[in-house]
Every structure is written in C-alpha cells, then in structure tokens.
Amino acid sequence: MRIPKFIQMILLVVIVFLVFKFTIRPQIPSSLLSFYMMIVIFAIFIYVISDSQLLQDFLKPLKSLLVVNENKLIEESNREIRQLIFAFLPIFAAVFTYLNMAVDAKAPAELRSIHPAPPLQIRFNEKPIRIEGLKNPLRSDTANFDKYVEEGAVIYFENCFFCHGDNLDGNGHFAEAIDPKPANFLDHGTIAQLQESYVFWRVSKGGQGLPDEGTPWNSAMPAWENVLTEKQIWKVIIYIYEAAGVEPRRWDKKPK
Numbered sequence: 653m654r655i656p657k658f659i660q661m662i663l664l665v666v667i668v669f670l671v672f673k674f675t676i677r678p679q680i681p682s683s684l685l686s687f688y689m690m691i692v693i694f695a696i697f698i699y700v701i702s703d704s705q706l707l708q709d710f711l712k713p714l715k716s717l718l719v720v721n722e723n724k725l726i727e728e729s730n731r732e733i734r735q736l737i738f739a740f741l742p743i744f745a746a747v748f749t750y751l752n753m754a755v756d757a758k759a760p761a762e763l764r765s766i767h768p769a770p771p772l773q774i775r776f777n778e779k780p781i782r783i784e785g786l787k788n789p790l791r792s793d794t795a796n797f798d799k800y801v802e803e804g805a806v807i808y809f810e811n812c813f814f815c816h817g818d819n820l821d822g823n824g825h826f827a828e829a830i831d832p833k834p835a836n837f838l839d840h841g842t843i844a845q846l847q848e849s850y851v852f853w854r855v856s857k858g859g860q861g862l863p864d865e866g867t868p869w870n871s872a873m874p875a876w877e878n879v880l881t882e883k884q885i886w887k888v889i890i891y892i893y894e895a896a897g898v899e900p901r902r903w904d905k906k907p908k
C-alpha cells in the first residue's frame with residue numbers, strides 16, 4: 653500500500669523531531685528546537701510546491717476530507733473523521749490555552765525576604781524610638797541580669813509560648829494552625845543572626861509592622877506594643893536569647 657504523501661510528510665516531521673529531541677546530546681534548548689522544526693517544515697513546504705503533481709498528491713487527503721465531492725454526497729466515513737477532527741481542534745486549543753494560562757496551585761517560590769531591613773525609627777505607642785544603633789538597655793545592668801532573665805521567662809510563658817513553644821522551637825499549641833510558622837528561636841537563621849534592636853522592632857510591631865517588600869506576609873505574630881511595656885519587651889528578649897543559648901548580633905564598632 654502506498655502511504656499518501658500527506659502522511660509521509662507528517663511522518664517525516666515527527667521523525668526529524670524525535671531525532672533532534674532524543675539523539676542530540678547535550679539536549680538542544682526548546683526554542684532552538686522549534687526554530688529547527690520551522691526550517692524543516694519550511695523545506696518540506698518548498699519541496700511539495702516545487703512540483704504540481706506532488707502538490708496534488710499532497711493535498712488529496714485534505715481535499716477528500718474537507719471538500720464535498722461534486723458527484724457523490726459527503727462520503728460517510730469521511731464525515732465521521734471530519735466531525736472528529738473539528739470537535740478535537742477546539743478542544744485541543746482550549747486545553748492548550750488552559751494549561752498555559754492556569755494559575756499554578758503550588759505555593760510561589762520562597763523569594764520573600766524573611767528578614768527585611770528594619771525601619772530606622774519606630775513609634776512605640778507614639779514614643780519615637782531610634783532602632784538604628786539601639787542596644788538592649790537592660791544588658792548594662794549586669795547586677796540584675798539574672799532577675800531580668802527570670803522575669804523575661806514569665807513574660808514569655810504568659811504571652812509567647814502558645815506559638816513559639818515551651819522549648820522556643822516554634823512548635824507551640826497554635827503553630828499547626830498558622831502559616832508562616834512561628835519563628836524557631838533555636839534555628840540559627842532567626843534571633844542568633846539578629847540584633848536585639850531588630851528583635852525589639854519585630855516584637856513591638858509584629859506581623860502588621862512588616863514592610864511591603866516580600867509580601868504577602870500573612871504573619872500571625874502580634875504587635876506587642878499594645879500589651880507589653882518597653883522594659884518587658886527588653887526582658888523577654890533577654891530571656892529568649894538566654895534560653896536559646898545564643899548571643900545577639902552586635903552593632904559594629906565604628907572604626908576609629
């Protein structure tokens with residue numbers, strides 16, 4: 653049986669595609685592959701139109717499918733194929749468009765900055781506090797340091813452990829219910845690499861106080877300025893560093 657020219661050409665395109673796709677290593681990029689395929693299809697097109705007999709052979713199956721023969725009415729078998737093809741084409745276009753346009757249900761890549769730059773200054777209940785260069789004022793009071801740690805622990809267990817966990821590992825009772833998860837203070841990516849002024853800002857202003865960069869935050873971290881005093885916040889900060897066994901990051905000394 654002679655394979656119709658039309659099918660021959662389609663087979664040729666498919667074979668060339670498979671050869672390009674699977675035999676060339678390293679794999680050629682898809683943009684280059686489509687460019688090569690365009691050249692192949694263009695070459696086949698020129699080959700087909702170079703000879704009128706060839707062109708007729710080539711178009712025959714298309715014609716018999718699409719054009720009603722003048723002598724006979726539409727050939728029954730062709731009618732079914734035609735209906736199939738015309739049903740399939742829009743479905744194909746729809747599926748193709750849908751797959752290209754559909755919003756991916758996966759979470760977007762984590763490009764969000766976990767630690768955005770802090771503001772230079774905040775208003776703590778209307779009182780302006782400069783964050784830049786700010787130190788924990790309680791640390792210089794070494795005589796009372798242990799007392800501050802203890803008081804900080806009480807504040808922590810009254811306010812923070814529901815989310816951040818009794819081990820400070822971010823696994824408190826509420827942790828499962830919120831996303832992003834509460835910070836795990838034992839992880840060196842959190843308080844260990846932050847300055848206390850940064851932590852003060854985060855505790856005071858919570859998730860709401862985060863800047864626009866890196867949104868959506870959806871952070872459940874409350875703003876504690878409405879609940880705790882400045883001093884209580886410094887105490888709980890001392891506690892979380894002590895309990896996690898890490899040192900805060902210090903402000904660089906100015907070179908003399």
Ligand code: HEC
Nearest residue numbers: 811812815832833834835842843851854855859871872873
């Ligand atoms: C309702 C749950 C919840 C409570 C209660 C809570 N936090 Fe948070 N906290 C979070 C979540 C969620 C995050 C992570 C998202 C973010 O950074 O805002 C977070 C983040 C933080 C961070 C930022 C850590 C970092 O690496 O940037 C600090 C510091 C912090 N919490 C301290 C506290 C302190 C201190 C308390 C108690 C006074 C407290 N949190 C109470 C939910 C909570």
